Amino acid sequence: MNTEEDSFPILGIDYIQFFVGNAKQAAHYYKCFGFTPIAWMGLETGSRDSVSYCVQQNEVRFVFTGALGPDGPMAEHVRLHGDGVHDVALRVPDAEEAHRVAVDRGATSVAEPEVFEDEYGKVVKAGIATYGETIHSLISRPDYSGPFFPGFEPIEDAHDDGGLGIKHIDHVVGNVELGKMNEWVAFYERIMGFTELRHFSDEEISTEYSALMSKVVWDGEGKIKLPINEPAEGKNKSQIEEYLEYYKTPGVQHIAMATEDIVATVESMRAAGIQFLRVPGTYYEDVKQRVPEIADKLDALQRNGILADNDEDGYLLQIFSKPVQDRPTVFFEVIERHGAKGFGAGNFKALFQAIERDQAARGNL
Numbered sequence: 001m002n003t004e005e006d007s008f009p010i011l012g013i014d015y016i017q018f019f020v021g022n023a024k025q026a027a028h029y030y031k032c033f034g035f036t037p038i039a040w041m042g043l044e045t046g047s048r049d050s051v052s053y054c055v056q057q058n059e060v061r062f063v064f065t066g067a068l069g070p071d072g073p074m075a076e077h078v079r080l081h082g083d084g085v086h087d088v089a090l091r092v093p094d095a096e097e098a099h100r101v102a103v104d105r106g107a108t109s110v111a112e113p114e115v116f117e118d119e120y121g122k123v124v125k126a127g128i129a130t131y132g133e134t135i136h137s138l139i140s141r142p143d144y145s146g147p148f149f150p151g152f153e154p155i156e157d158a159h160d161d162g163g164l165g166i167k168h169i170d171h172v173v174g175n176v177e178l179g180k181m182n183e184w185v186a187f188y189e190r191i192m193g194f195t196e197l198r199h200f201s202d203e204e205i206s207t208e209y210s211a212l213m214s215k216v217v218w219d220g221e222g223k224i225k226l227p228i229n230e231p232a233e234g235k236n237k238s239q240i241e242e243y244l245e246y247y248k249t250p251g252v253q254h255i256a257m258a259t260e261d262i263v264a265t266v267e268s269m270r271a272a273g274i275q276f277l278r279v280p281g282t283y284y285e286d287v288k289q290r291v292p293e294i295a296d297k298l299d300a301l302q303r304n305g306i307l308a309d310n311d312e313d314g315y316l317l318q319i320f321s322k323p324v325q326d327r328p329t330v331f332f333e334v335i336e337r338h339g340a341k342g343f344g345a346g347n348f349k350a351l352f353q354a355i356e357r358d359q360a361a362r363g364n365l
């Protein structure tokens with residue numbers, strides 16, 4: 001627990017919004033991850049400039065927003081960055097107060113508190129800037145009963161049937177420029193009262209070519225965990241540099257989604273067409289020694305290319321998708337935790353070798 005918690009309470013991630021080239025098709029693609037489109041806004045609902053679809057799976061909500069013309073922030077985002085995360089929206093008890101506290105502590109406001117209202121009630125929304133062009137909306141919705149947000153209409157016959165087993169967001173990772181990681185760690189400590197969970201050095205996370213530094217800030221309870229990566233010296237271009245080259249600015253690198261049955265979740269996603277990184281078969285030769293807890297599941301894990309790691313608190317299972325848009329930028333992680341509080345540092349080497357094989361195939365190594 002941290003002492004600042006009372007002055008910047010956060011209830012969880014309200015939603016993550018992506019700016020995309022085609023919101024209708026993006027919403028459809030995420031069905032492959034188990035999401036159901038539940039609400040939307042567009043020309044027919046009176047939205048003249050943009051189209052948005054909200055998709056949901058248990059506690060996880062993503063919003064895909066695209067422009068209806070060549071001007072404005074969505075069109076500009078797609079031109080410069082391609083599809084990517086615009087907003088990691090945080091649910092707070094009082095958005096106006098959270099915004100005031102954040103700005104008092106030095107955050108840059110991107111949206112003053114505003115009340116949005118429709119027949120289902122009201123939502124208060126404000127916003128502050130974080131790394132790159134990413135923002136944190138601050139959302140309070142104590143009594144709102146609509147499908148998502150005022151102005152969105154429910155999609156008929158849509159119901160979240162539990163999807164493919166994704167329950168909540170485990171962590172959201174940002175890539176920042178060389179030398180900027182500590183600045184952003186300090187930002188979350190100063191503005192939100194977060195503390196550093198742990199950090200990984202470039203020795204721990206390095207392969208022959210790619211290296212990165214990573215620190216994790218969190219709210220002290222585990223509802224919000226935000227690892228922040230920066231590139232480190234390597235023989236060749238690191239995966240973080242490849243991201244920055246294509247995204248053109250710091251931004252969200254990956255979103256980890258938690259399941260209680262990673263084998264079933266991943267088998268279903270793969271059957272639906274999601275592509276995951278593959279580690280070589282030799283990875284499974286020593287994983288039984290490293291993570292003895294998984295002995296009875298080894299066949300199913302190996303069959304699905306799922307990785308395992310442990311720390312003093314327990315073990316975890318994880319797998320990473322390939323990038324989900326044309327540019328090699330945002331990807332997803334599926335994670336099943338059994339006590340472990342880490343992020344799979346023991347897998348970084350095998351994993352980065354797999355990433356680098358793909359990077360080489362793209363001509364970017």
Ligand code: FE2
Nearest residue numbers: 173256333343
């Ligand atoms: Fe992760």
